[in-house]
Amino acid sequence: DTGFPLTAGDQIAFNIYLSEAAHARGLEIGLKNDLGQVLELEPYFDWMLNEECFTYQECDLLLPFVLAGKPVFVIEYDLPPEEFCPQALELGFNALHKDLELDAYVEACR
Numbered sequence: 029d030t031g032f033p034l035t036a037g038d039q040i041a042f043n044i045y046l047s048e049a050a051h052a053r054g055l056e057i058g059l060k061n062d063l064g065q066v067l068e069l070e071p072y073f074d075w076m077l078n079e080e081c082f083t084y085q086e087c088d089l090l091l092p093f094v095l096a097g098k099p100v101f102v103i104e105y106d107l108p109p110e111e112f113c114p115q116a117l118e119l120g121f122n123a124l125h126k127d128l129e130l131d132a133y134v135e136a137c138r
Contacts, residue, residue: 040068047072058101063089075099082112087119094120113137 043065050057056074059066063078063086070076070092081087082104090100102123104112109125116123116137125135 036065040065043069044072066090066092070096070098073098075101077101077103079103080105080107082115082123083107087115087121090121091119109135109137 039062043059043062047057047069057072058075058077059069059073060077061079062069063081066076066089073093075098076090076093078087078090078100079102081090081102083106087102090102093100100119100121102112102116102121103126104123105126105128107125112125113123121137123137125137127133
């Protein structure tokens with residue numbers, strides 16, 4: 029609770045503003061973890077980053093980005109790579125296994 033009367037519409041408007049500001053400066057911009065607004069925001073963002081969609085069984089919500097030909101990056105922390113990499117590759121995701129501390133360890137599915 030922020031203490032402000034913010035709505036989902038406010039978040040959409042802010043995200044679109046950020047996207048337009050980035051694009052006006054020649055930058056790409058990614059959407060991170062905002063699964064509830066993927067359908068509305070996909071047209072404005074160049075790629076998607078999600079943490080643990082396989083753990084929480086919500087990877088299908090990322091498919092609008094794949095269908096639009098945009099990269100999807102997934103990071104899993106708890107599931108071992110052999111449990112999510114085959115499906116990640118099948119879905120066209122760029123997926124990694126990382127430690128939650130985000131140290132140097134990384135195991136890429138590709």
